[in-house]
Amino acid sequence: MAKAAGTVVTGVVGVAAYEALRKAYAKAPVREAAVSTTALALRGVRKAEEGAESARLSVADVVAEARERIGEEVAPPVVGEAPHDHDH
Numbered sequence: 001m002a003k004a005a006g007t008v009v010t011g012v013v014g015v016a017a018y019e020a021l022r023k024a025y026a027k028a029p030v031r032e033a034a035v036s037t038t039a040l041a042l043r044g045v046r047k048a049e050e051g052a053e054s055a056r057l058s059v060a061d062v063v064a065e066a067r068e069r070i071g072e073e074v075a076p077p078v079v080g081e082a083p084h085d086h087d088h
Contacts, residue, residue, distance in 0.1 A: 067073075
């Protein structure tokens, strides 16, 4: 009987601890923090992409001007993607 009572007490304590953790997790703004962190990361990625595009355009301008100076004909900017003649 004492062994069974000890098992029941252990079970009750375990259930109480589980419920307390579940309630604490539900109250904690874990999801909100995850969403905020992801939004911040996405903003950072967008800024990095903008910076990379700006740098690419600046380099393209410098190369085009250098080609003009040495007398090479500068190709117009490419709009859209080139057609593919193979399957992916």
